[in-house]
Amino acid sequence: MMTRKLMFLLLLTTPALAQNTGDPARGQEIFLRDNCYTCHGTTGAGGGALGGPPLAHAGLSPNAIVNELRHPRAVMPAYSEKVLSDAEAADIVAYIQSLSREPRADAKDVPLLNQ
């Protein structure tokens, strides 16, 4: 189990995150390359009970996203620094943040969802 102290150290060792210097375009490439989209949806919409939770508009901080990548609480594979560098993690964060800047989808605007 990850202790609070270790978690704190982890946060200190992710400078790209702290400065939020990730590249959203590169993040999207990684998001698709590493199959994140197959559980979370191409646009971070989520995949329901057997998929992953929504990421866009989920109010996740950069640190929360990386913590989940490194030490997932649910069934997602754990992405250590060995398989996903800090820079790549920062790119993913940037992509998810860019999704969240898009207007939130509203079901009321989708006729097929109101039947």
Added chain:
Amino acid sequence: MARKTETFLGRRGFLKGAGLAAGALAAPLTPKIADAQIAVPPRAPSIPPAPNLEAERGRPSDIEPDTQSSSGADFMLDVMRGLGIEHAAAFVGSSFRGLHESIINYGMLTEPKLDFLSCMHEEVSVAMCHGYAKIAGKPMLAMMHDTVGLQHASMAIYNAYADRVPVFLITPSAPDARTRKTMVQTAHSVQDGAAIVRDFVKWDDNPGSLQHWAESATRGFKYAMTPPYGPVLLVTSTDLQENPIEENPPPKNPQPPKLAPPQAEDAALSDVAKMLVAAEAPVLAADRVARTEAGMRHLVELAELLQCAVIDTSGRMNFPWRHPLNQTSRSRETVAAADVILGMEMTDFWATLHAYIPHTEASFQTLTKPGARRISLTAVDLNFHSNYQDFQRYPDADLALAGDAEASLPSLIAACRALIDKGRRSAFEARGKKLAEAHQTALNVQRGLAAEGWDSQPITTARLVMEIYNVIKDEDWTLASGSLFQNMWPQKLWHADRHHRYIGDAGAYGIGYTAPAALGAALANKGTGRFTLSIQGDGDLMCCPSSLWTAAHEKIPILYVMHNNRAWHQEVMLLQQMANRMQRGIDRTHIGTTIRDPNIDFAKLAESMGVYGQGPLTDPKDLGAALRRAVERVKKGEPALIDVVCQGR
């Protein structure tokens, strides 16, 4: 064994005579085939004089031609017709040629008809029976070649067993080495033909006579159709099928009994009623409660009487998906708040009461609060098999009732009704209003999630599912595929309030079920005006692609909409987990888990087998029109397939 002659040239005698005639024609030609310039000699007489014929046969003149006027198979067919069996699905096999011949020349030509459906794999035959029974409410027949056919069929039989579905199975045997006709038949012969599947059929027998066969068929039908339903298997001797009926006295066809399902004990149901009526937050959990439309109506009546929460884990269409008391979308909080939980025909009651917590030693957490009363009611407790663990984890229960839920519900409703006074009714109404609000809130949350990425590519499963619903909602539809891999979006967002709207999933999670089982459901719906739909996984279809040929060949109307995520998606994620545990990266986890390079063109696959096909569709804006075109084809009576490239889940 004695075969009798009715005419000088019976059917088999005629064929042999024709063969000889052809031989008489061919013999003079054979040496001259290479020389096209040489004229064909004068035509030979069609049938040689009788003495010459017998000489060429090399058999004494006192042996009668190999014909007969009755067969055991015709008698077996009459027994099955008496049991209400209308269809036989099979991948052809000579060991059941007696029954095959009887069906095509007797069963398909006389009333009540029993017809033959051509399949290309025994897994298709049995899965068709599986899907058929869940709509028709009765079994159909699958015939499997001895040994090798049954081996092919075994996964589909296990699915039907675990899904509590009646299927009538026949596999032949040739127990007497003297009468086996070829080395092939000997290689397929077996001492105990049912042994390979005995752990997952409800009952089997190996009858020694036609009378025995008739009694075992009727007994097997009774067992198959008594809850918990299940497949039954008759190992049927080839000699018994093929030889004339010579038993004395002649075999008699037993009267099929009217069947009554087992109801749980009244006193125990009365105790359950007391607990439910006294509870502040009772929950009804249902998985395979509704065997029929009546089962769903009973569950609605009980829920509305108590104004209590219902969790439907969708083994069947148990409870209307948009009913205000349906709390399935918020099942965890519903279970956590419950003080009494009645689990009915639950495949995995334990899973409903617990949450899986990964990365911990225990791996699970109990959801129920201390003191919550847990009651199980299931007919599966009346069926004892050990080896295969489809009975899942043992759920702690304060009270366990052995009995069929659908049959027990009327007594439980009556017992509850007798206990409800004015004060309780008022409390129930207030509870019902809160649950209706919670249902609506959960629906709005799901709609919001479905709206995310609405126009994205690959197409989201929510978009796929709602585009489909838009074109079928005014039909009398059946969703004949499980929706687990589409995030249960139909259950969350569609209106469904008839028992035939949904038939659950494979039962034992055996991939390769969906395409043929949905076809079986479509067979049962054929001619009723219903519209059958399968949201079809790409990996599943490639286990039994010949289902498409059977659909076209047998003219069974069904719409397959491919949920084509070009992978065995669950396995992608699970393999990635393992690779990351090993810290070796996931860049090679596509190997063995994806269906790419090349991508499969499912529309062409369908068209190659005579099924209307469209796709691959990648733009969600094209979906509606494509689906409408396909729906029109299906409504004209033919199968159709739309290939849609989608996100994983």
